[in-house]
Amino acid sequence: GQNIDQPTEMTATEGAIVQINCTYQTSGFNGLFWYQQHAGEAPTFLSYNVLDGLEEKGRFSSFLSRSKGYSYLLLKELQMKDSASYLCGLFTGANNLFFGTGTRLTVIP
Amino acid sequence: DTEVTQTPKHLVMGMTNKKSLKCEQHMGHRAMYWYKQKAKKPPELMFVYSYEKLSINESVPSRFSPECPNSSLLNLHLHALQPEDSALYLCASSHHWVKVQSSVGYTFGSGTRLTVV
Numbered sequence: 001g002q003n004i005d006q007p008t009e010m011t012a013t014e015g016a017i018v019q020i021n022c023t024y025q026t027s028g029f030n031g032l033f034w035y036q037q038h039a040g041e042a043p044t045f046l047s048y049n050v051l052d053g054l055e056e057k058g059r060f061s062s063f064l065s066r067s068k069g070y071s072y073l074l075l076k077e078l079q080m081k082d083s084a085s086y087l088c089g090l091f092t093g094a095n096n097l098f099f100g101t102g103t104r105l106t107v108i109p
Numbered sequence: 110d111t112e113v114t115q116t117p118k119h120l121v122m123g124m125t126n127k128k129s130l131k132c133e134q135h136m137g138h139r140a141m142y143w144y145k146q147k148a149k150k151p152p153e154l155m156f157v158y159s160y161e162k163l164s165i166n167e168s169v170p171s172r173f174s175p176e177c178p179n180s181s182l183l184n185l186h187l188h189a190l191q192p193e194d195s196a197l198y199l200c201a202s203s204h205h206w207v208k209v210q211s212s213v214g215y216t217f218g219s220g221t222r223l224t225v226v
Contacts, residue, residue: 033214042217099151
């Protein structure tokens, strides 16, 4: 089985930096995904980490520590359109992708 | 084509009705999935098809019946649903898991918002 934890809600200011944490326990690990989901829309892919370290993609970066069962998504230069839910997804292999509770981020002016 | 298309977008059905949700992709993905998402909750995995064969059924009630007629299509047949089954049903697809690591992960459709009355 697997267990994935994220903060339920976060609020940050436009132009700031925010870090969304994800901790997990799992019996099988083949990578960790981050997805963004606006209300009423499909989740969209942000990042994938399978090795320890930081992956950077423009304003978004994702970090993974497999030994600690820990990942974070870093969003820089926040924009109002970044208000959304951010889903941490554990890929356990064999086509299994399980999501954490999701973090609802609200960006305020 | 880089999309997963789901129809219908909205569906209202009675508890005695039979209906089907449809999902289609033309990206050559050989794995397809059904997820259920309740309001303000994350998507929950229901079914996984890999090479048109059901590989995972996450203890879903039999009133939900998946079908994968070919590598591009995925259906979810609904019968005798309960009001608590009202949710957003998301379809997704991906390369087979050994190739996921080099791809952009799963591609999700926009979902079917189902209301059971």
